[in-house]
Amino acid sequence: KYGSRDKYQILTCFDKCNFKQGQSFEARVTQIYDPTKFWIVSKFRELEVFQKYLFRFYYLNSSNYKIPHDKIAIDLYCMCFIENAYYRGVIVGFPIRHHDAEQEVQVFLIDYGMLKIIDINNIYYISEECLRVPQFVVRASLAGIRPLNDHWTTQDVDRFYDLVTDKIIKVNVIDIDCKRKILKVFINIKDDNSMISVQETLLTENYAAYIRDKEKTVKTIQTLGFKSPYLLQGGVALINSLNRTKFSLLLKHIVKSEKEELFTQEELVKLSESLKLDETNLQLLIQSIAYIFKQSSKVILKPTVLQEQLVEHLKFNPEKAEDFVKLWTEETNQVFDLKNSHNLENISWELNIQTASTLCNKEQHLNTRLQMGLVSVDGKEKENVILELDEEELLHLYNVLENVQSKLDNI
Structure with a gap:
């Protein structure tokens, strides 16, 4: 028999x-053990x-x-x-x-x-x-999240069950465990006219936490200003699924566009057909590219450092990261003339106290004089920049530098 x-x-x-990684499709959940199984x-x-x-x-x-x-x-x-x-x-x-x-x-x-x-x-x-x-x-698993404690509670599982049961869900494949035949996915559900991220809902409502080995990734994303790490991961998965030539052309169009609307409705239809993406995923792709580029342009990074972060922490395909950084460098050079940039060689300071004046012979004024020795990138030119700061201005400079140091510590 x-x-x-x-x-x-x-x-x-x-x-x-x-x-495939980056693939998206509709599905139904048939059985739940917990949010990662x-x-x-x-x-x-x-x-x-x-x-x-x-x-x-x-x-x-x-x-x-x-x-x-x-x-x-x-x-x-x-x-x-x-x-x-x-x-x-x-x-x-x-x-x-x-x-x-x-x-x-x-x-x-x-x-x-x-x-x-x-x-x-x-x-x-x-x-x-x-x-x-x-x-x-x-079998599937929600990518990038873990229980708040050692194991999923009944309440955690019930909340996940309520979010996805008896609904058509939108699945984005973030990673694939080929050995165990498990899809690590990002899930969206439709609520009225908007899409809701299941991961973000569980995280926001304290039913889940970020996976520990993802914390550096999350810090990197937050350093660049991204508010929704797992929505961004879905976008990156779509970026990685693109043909390199198509990605390069799409990236240039988005970056070079001076219009408020990046694409007309007719262009979106053609783009959807060309990339074989539905409207939801096409918008996620476009918004992710635009958002990553915009936020990357707000921070000062060496191109090699940015490329490393895109590959190691945001999981960019190396070729896509290379194309992204190449265009980012070109655009950044138009704003900051890197050829004429300088490095800080040394810094010295002195404190001046004025104890009297013609107006008030007992009043004290504190004044700090900072001298920064700068050298050009090629080492051929040197110049000194002098700053004179009162107590309030010095405190403001200190707070700015503290904020910068905090950002660097999080990278």
């Missing part, structure tokens, strides 16, 4: 769909049709596929009848039974990610045709 896993393997959804189905409409076929076929032919009790074994593919429907599964174990209990088996439903305990009288062989249909479900 059909169904033995050592003779036949039903192709997994992970292998069939060949998911759940199962999703991308072809949920096809699954509904398939389930109707299973019911009709086994309603008429189930007696021909009955499995003898002595043939039931672990790793056997089977068809299960539960809750007035038929489901494909694989037998994974036998629960501990009392003497008066019916004989049961533990079955993992391969199209839903669920583990069920089923009476052996409701177990059937899978038909040859159904063995050829790939599994529908794939």
Whole structure:
């Protein structure tokens, strides 16, 4: 009979769909263990049709596929009848039974990610045709978040359940664990006319925290002024999925554009067709590129440092990071003439106290004189810049430098 896993393997959804980093698609969540362990189905409409076929076929032919009790074994593919429907599964174990209990088996439903305990009288062989249909479900994990404490609480899981259950979700693949066949994803859900990030909701409502090994990434993002790290990660995943030439052209258009609206509606339609992105992901892509460039232009960084941060912490593809920094350098040079820039070689200071004047012979005035020795980048020119600061101006300078140091410490 059909169904033995050592003779036949039903192709997994992970292998069939060949998911890519940066890919986006609609899906439904079918089973939740916690926010970092759940199962999703991308072809949920096809699954509904398939389930109707299973019911009709086994309603008429189930007696021909009955499995003898002595043939039931672990790793056997089977068809299960539960809750007035038929489901494909694989037998994974036998629960501990009392003497008066019916004989049961533990079955993992391969199209839903669920583990069920089923009476052996409701177990059937899978038909040859159904063995050829790939599994529908794939395991997923919310990228970049962890429990607030050591484990997910019931409240954490319930909140995640409320956010995604019975809804069509928008999935962005951030990373892929090929060994364990798990998609690390960013999820959006539609609320009225806007899209809500599931990660951001869990973080904001204190149901989750950033993963510790991501803290430097988050600090880097915050240093550049980004408010939504995981929304940005979704945008970066889309950037990485682009052809390099198309990314370079899109980047130049966004940066060089002087219009408030970066693209006309007609241009957006053409761009959507060219990049094969829906409206939501196209907007996320455009806004991410514009936002990263804008925020990067607000900080003073060496090009090599910016490129390292884009690759190591924002997970840019190296080629995309190179193109980004090249254009960033060109644009920055137009604002700051780097050829005429200077390095600080030395600094000296003196404190002057004026104890009397013609107006008041007892009044004291503190005055600080700073002399900064500057040398040109090529080392050929030197000059001194002198600043005279009163107490209030000196305090302001001190606070500015403290703020700069704080930013540097966070990088």
